[in-house]
Amino acid sequence: MTDPKPILKADDLSKRYEDGVLAVDHLNLSIYPGEVYCLLGANGAGKTTTINLFLNFIPPTTGTCFINEIDVNKDPLEAKKYVAFVSENVMLYGNFTARQNLDFFAKLGGKTALAKNDYYQVMRRVSLQEKAFDQRVKNFSKGMRQKLGIAIAVIKDAPGILLDEPTSGLDPKAATEFLEIMAELKNEGKAILMSTHDIFRAKEIGDRVGIMKEGRLVMERTRQELQYEDLVKIYIDYMKSEPLAV
Amino acid sequence: MTWTIARKEILSNLLSYKFYVVILLASVLAATSFFVMTRDYKERLADYSLIRPKAGEPIAVNPPNPLSIFAKGLDEAMARSFEVDRIGVTVRAGQKSGNAIFAFFPTPDFLYVVRVVLSLVALLFGFDQVSREKEAGTLRQILANQTSRSAVLLGKWAGNFLSLAIPFALVTALGIAVLGLDPDIRFSADQVLRLALILVLTLIYIAFFLSLGILISTLTRRASSSVIILLFIWVLLVFILPNLGTLVARQMVDVPSVRALSEKREQVWTREILLRIKGQGDMPSHVRTISAENDALEADYRIKFDRLVNLSKNINRISPVASFVYAVTEVAGTGIGEEGAFKREVVRYKNAVLGKMLASPNMESSEYPAFLYHYRPLGRVLAGGALFDTAWLAAFGVLFFALSYLAFVRYDVR
Numbered sequence: 001m002t003d004p005k006p007i008l009k010a011d012d013l014s015k016r017y018e019d020g021v022l023a024v025d026h027l028n029l030s031i032y033p034g035e036v037y038c039l040l041g042a043n044g045a046g047k048t049t050t051i052n053l054f055l056n057f058i059p060p061t062t063g064t065c066f067i068n069e070i071d072v073n074k075d076p077l078e079a080k081k082y083v084a085f086v087s088e089n090v091m092l093y094g095n096f097t098a099r100q101n102l103d104f105f106a107k108l109g110g111k112t113a114l115a116k117n118d119y120y121q122v123m124r125r126v127s128l129q130e131k132a133f134d135q136r137v138k139n140f141s142k143g144m145r146q147k148l149g150i151a152i153a154v155i156k157d158a159p160g161i162l163l164d165e166p167t168s169g170l171d172p173k174a175a176t177e178f179l180e181i182m183a184e185l186k187n188e189g190k191a192i193l194m195s196t197h198d199i200f201r202a203k204e205i206g207d208r209v210g211i212m213k214e215g216r217l218v219m220e221r222t223r224q225e226l227q228y229e230d231l232v233k234i235y236i237d238y239m240k241s242e243p244l245a246v
Numbered sequence: 247m248t249w250t251i252a253r254k255e256i257l258s259n260l261l262s263y264k265f266y267v268v269i270l271l272a273s274v275l276a277a278t279s280f281f282v283m284t285r286d287y288k289e290r291l292a293d294y295s296l297i298r299p300k301a302g303e304p305i306a307v308n309p310p311n312p313l314s315i316f317a318k319g320l321d322e323a324m325a326r327s328f329e330v331d332r333i334g335v336t337v338r339a340g341q342k343s344g345n346a347i348f349a350f351f352p353t354p355d356f357l358y359v360v361r362v363v364l365s366l367v368a369l370l371f372g373f374d375q376v377s378r379e380k381e382a383g384t385l386r387q388i389l390a391n392q393t394s395r396s397a398v399l400l401g402k403w404a405g406n407f408l409s410l411a412i413p414f415a416l417v418t419a420l421g422i423a424v425l426g427l428d429p430d431i432r433f434s435a436d437q438v439l440r441l442a443l444i445l446v447l448t449l450i451y452i453a454f455f456l457s458l459g460i461l462i463s464t465l466t467r468r469a470s471s472s473v474i475i476l477l478f479i480w481v482l483l484v485f486i487l488p489n490l491g492t493l494v495a496r497q498m499v500d501v502p503s504v505r506a507l508s509e510k511r512e513q514v515w516t517r518e519i520l521l522r523i524k525g526q527g528d529m530p531s532h533v534r535t536i537s538a539e540n541d542a543l544e545a546d547y548r549i550k551f552d553r554l555v556n557l558s559k560n561i562n563r564i565s566p567v568a569s570f571v572y573a574v575t576e577v578a579g580t581g582i583g584e585e586g587a588f589k590r591e592v593v594r595y596k597n598a599v600l601g602k603m604l605a606s607p608n609m610e611s612s613e614y615p616a617f618l619y620h621y622r623p624l625g626r627v628l629a630g631g632a633l634f635d636t637a638w639l640a641a642f643g644v645l646f647f648a649l650s651y652l653a654f655v656r657y658d659v660r
Contacts, residue, residue: 055390057659077392085390091383093254095261107250108391
């Protein structure tokens, strides 16, 4: 049996901004089907920059991002067919209903032949209340918008999912529901990269957890390893440690 | 993808109150313009019925052009009364707008509504297309998919263009249909074709301003910055630049004043009459001399005036708004080119009448030929500059869209 190929892969990835800040420093990362990788780190550690590099929102200084073995920088449109994205604050069209938003983003994601019921089914799956299906999104709470963001990712049915601090600002119930859906997606074989500040949930859902500091991946542990280690302590120790030598 | 984005833009517009306010405003203004200008046309038509020459009278009067309802241009100047006598042509006021308010404010014709109001409306549709989506965060969500930036930009342009063009074309078509029910207003097939062309020009004009709005939107990070920059550009393009050429050209080309020209004519006339009193030559030869010298004066004036006009037009074309005005008025038959052709026709008529007068001095007045002006055919109008102005306007629209694309490709969506 051949080894599974990573869906999301960062190969010696670096990003230095115009102002000289090195946001990502020689990052190597591979996320396989059915795996959740949680990236922990303080603000400015390079988590969001990594996701922006995967989405080709910014070009890398060196290195390469691959999605489903496609070089993101060389063929971004083809690569993005295989990835879905949920941001910290899922921003949608306030004047549109949940279904209209879902319909629009599904079409952008290449799903052009979906029926009304398909949308309702996905919204039920992410536990969005039925009465919200045809309501305008401008009245939605953050939790509801995040669920709709996940619904957009679900309906795209891409093998890779990028989540940028998706549970930030959610109440515990909403965050738990969110992570339950993530677990389901993982079981379906999706490769998930999630940047987060939430150490507890990272430990709970992550098959692997990495800590980023000043753009570098300074630590990586598997779920098994974390059974015997205190992730909170490791995280705090890294955050307290001296700045890394450039 | 482009059509998905375009559909989203159309739906987004249909769900926003801004769309209905703007469409209502444009509709009310267009309807008001049609109403006011129809009344103006009818008044001038009534004047024409009153002053039109009886059969054989050596007077050249052109009826008002029904297309002046849409673009009045120089129609009033062309509808004056040109009376031929032995010393040349006497120009009378003819049919002038009875509405005194027109002297203080620009004529509120369809062209004015489009030029000023619709350009602003198009900018309102375009000014925040990219910056708003960036501020809202939806641009990231869109571009996280396999959607190219060109598809996003083209979709936005197409969606907003259709949102604006379809209601506007419907309102205009309805207005024209209502005008068609008026028994006093009759459009020939040629005029209907010209109207259709004016509508096409209007759509190109909307497209130009929409492209400009989107361009500025891609160059700014905030919609508020975009709106301020666009308002400044709008004032410059619509009000300042199209008048700049005339001021500059006047400094570069000397054209004698109409008063000086008139004075010169008087001198010629006095000289010839004095010669006649002295007994030198017969009356017909003096009349011919007066006519020939007046024609030479007029031709010389026309050459200088045309030079001034051409230079002004070329400078004014810095603003594509000027090109739009030139193209629409020429197509409507109320432009500078048509007025020049009309004046030449009046001179030809005068010479024909004078020729008859001198050939048989005792001829009955009923034997003079009637004046009938045929507007230049559309093909000649287009070849005479309207096509260039249309292409110029369209080229600016394409250029601005291309620049928006270049800016959007580099746009930081984070």
